[in-house]
Amino acid sequence: MFVTPGYAEEVAPAAGEPHTDAGTAAHTETGAEHGGGGLFPPFDTSNYPSQLLWLAITFGLFYLFLKNVVLPRVGGILEVRRDRIAGDLDQAARMKSEADAAVAAYEQELAEAKAKANAIGQEARDEAKAEAEAKRKEIEAGLDQKLTAAEARIATIKANAMKEVGTIAEDTAAAIVQALGTGKVDKADIAAAVKAAGK
Amino acid sequence: MANDPIHQFQISKLIPIEIGGLDFSFTNSSAFMVATVIVASAFLFLTTSSRGLVPSRLQSVSEMSYEFVASMLRDAAGSQGMRFFPLVFSLFMFVLVANLIGLFPYFFTVTSHLIVTFALALLVIGTVIVYGFMKHGFGFLKLFVPHGVPGILVPLVVLIEVISFLSRPISLSVRLFANMLAGHITLKVFAGFVTSLSAFGAVGVVGSILPLFMTVAITGLEVLVAFLQAYVFAVLTCMYLNDALHPGH
Numbered sequence: 001m002f003v004t005p006g007y008a009e010e011v012a013p014a015a016g017e018p019h020t021d022a023g024t025a026a027h028t029e030t031g032a033e034h035g036g037g038g039l040f041p042p043f044d045t046s047n048y049p050s051q052l053l054w055l056a057i058t059f060g061l062f063y064l065f066l067k068n069v070v071l072p073r074v075g076g077i078l079e080v081r082r083d084r085i086a087g088d089l090d091q092a093a094r095m096k097s098e099a100d101a102a103v104a105a106y107e108q109e110l111a112e113a114k115a116k117a118n119a120i121g122q123e124a125r126d127e128a129k130a131e132a133e134a135k136r137k138e139i140e141a142g143l144d145q146k147l148t149a150a151e152a153r154i155a156t157i158k159a160n161a162m163k164e165v166g167t168i169a170e171d172t173a174a175a176i177v178q179a180l181g182t183g184k185v186d187k188a189d190i191a192a193a194v195k196a197a198g199k
Numbered sequence: 200m201a202n203d204p205i206h207q208f209q210i211s212k213l214i215p216i217e218i219g220g221l222d223f224s225f226t227n228s229s230a231f232m233v234a235t236v237i238v239a240s241a242f243l244f245l246t247t248s249s250r251g252l253v254p255s256r257l258q259s260v261s262e263m264s265y266e267f268v269a270s271m272l273r274d275a276a277g278s279q280g281m282r283f284f285p286l287v288f289s290l291f292m293f294v295l296v297a298n299l300i301g302l303f304p305y306f307f308t309v310t311s312h313l314i315v316t317f318a319l320a321l322l323v324i325g326t327v328i329v330y331g332f333m334k335h336g337f338g339f340l341k342l343f344v345p346h347g348v349p350g351i352l353v354p355l356v357v358l359i360e361v362i363s364f365l366s367r368p369i370s371l372s373v374r375l376f377a378n379m380l381a382g383h384i385t386l387k388v389f390a391g392f393v394t395s396l397s398a399f400g401a402v403g404v405v406g407s408i409l410p411l412f413m414t415v416a417i418t419g420l421e422v423l424v425a426f427l428q429a430y431v432f433a434v435l436t437c438m439y440l441n442d443a444l445h446p447g448h
Contacts, residue, residue, distance in 0.1 A: 041208040042313045042380065047228070049221040051210075051314050054229035059319075062236040062293055067285035070243040074265045077250050077258075084252060 169194045204387035208311055208380070228315075231300060231307040239296040264292065268433060275437035276444055283440050286326065290319060291433040298379060298425030302418065304390075310428075311379040313372060320372035323436045331443040342446040371435055378428050382421045389414045 041047075173190045214225035243264075246257040254262055268288045272280050294310055301308025309315055331339035343360040344353060392410035396403040 040205065041210055042311065042376065044210070046222060047210045047226065048314045050216075050223050050226055051228055051312060052318055053223045054225065054232050055309075055315055055318055058229075058232040058236045059289070059293055059322075062240060063285060063289040065236075065240050066243070066289050066292070070240070070247065070261075071265070071285055071288060073247050073250070074243070074261060077247060077254075078262060078265070080250075081252055 166191075166194060169197075204384045204391065207307070207383060207387060210312075227307045228309060228312065231297070231309050232315075235293060235297045235300055235309060238300065239292045243292070264288075271434060272437045272440075275434065276441035279444050280437065280440055283326070286322075287433055287436050287440070290323070290436055291429055294319070294375065294432050295426065295429035298429060299422070301379065301383065302421055302425060308379050308383055310375055311383055313376045316372035316376040317368065319375075319432075320368040323371065323439055324368045327439045327443040330440075331446060334443070335446055339443070339446045342442055367435075367439060371432065375428050375432055378424055382417070382424050386414065386417050386421060389417060 170187075170190050173194055174187065177190070210226045210228050212224040212226050213230060216223045216225060242257075243261050246255070246261045249255070249258065251258055265288070268291050269281070269284060272284055272287050276283070297309040300306055301311065328339075331342070335341075343357045343364065345356060345360070348356050389410045393407045393414060396407035396410065399406075
């Protein structure tokens, strides 16, 4: 069994005990003997004051160091990162809303342009229609005019003819009367007679 | 006595100091307390010194431990409990680093001594009591009288509550102490099997393979236990502090 020189000194009282390398069982047994024979170290009250003092010193310093140096620093790092992430997210949100606004503006412009195009098309169509209508009306008016002119001419021709029919009848009547030799007949009487006959 | 599983808990004086008849020697235990504090402080201090916006791996370990303890405390004791954050974080880091350092062969485990864990537990309970009375005066005693208990049962319930309150420092300290002690003894026993079996030549070397595997496995388990016990200690501290902040249940 190997014994570290430094340790052998400390366990001097136990060192006198017979140790065998007979087997593993023997080892555990010797271990148990030590625990029972000497004072079990964690229950040895003689080292309590030293442990308490050094624990108070070391843990106290550790606490102060963490509280005043490490924790504010780590907290600061985390806070900076959180702020940064929040800022970046805000910026991203702002950019997104800007992009959305641009898209909306584009769409509105597109819609306006479409409406304008429609309006122009409609106007052109209306204009063309109105022009065609006006031309049609003009032509119709011309035709009507020509019709009435023709009718008027027919009427004058007819009236002239009718008038000429009267004079011809009168002339014919006068000639007939003359031929019959019944003397002179008043021209006015003949006209009256023709008129009466024409009725 | 390398094979004595108890030997690892022995305290040896490095610098004898005696004040007023009491032994305040700087011992191996003190040395490892100092080592624990230096390792933990240096780690936390150096890893966060660059204050990186994008943390390096080690910095994120420090940040994770910070946020881990912070969320633990906030969940248990609310945002008011954050005033105890330095205490809980110090306890957690101290216990954790002491446990982990103790896992190295030939290293002393500070938390395997009952007096150390008991002192830490008393610190917690002392904080609870002092702060509880400071903040609530005698209203803190409502802690022992739960709501909605029939009048006739009150004395019995109060008795039980008082006993359970008084047993807290004991359970808190013994849990940590016993876990570290038992784990290290087991580890030592199995490791001892390896050395003593391999002293028997070829057969012994073959026979020592199993305890070697056990040692490796138990070492892994002990790492887990080191974390778990530090966590348990911190969680219970948070819950007890919650009692100091909100004694009316």
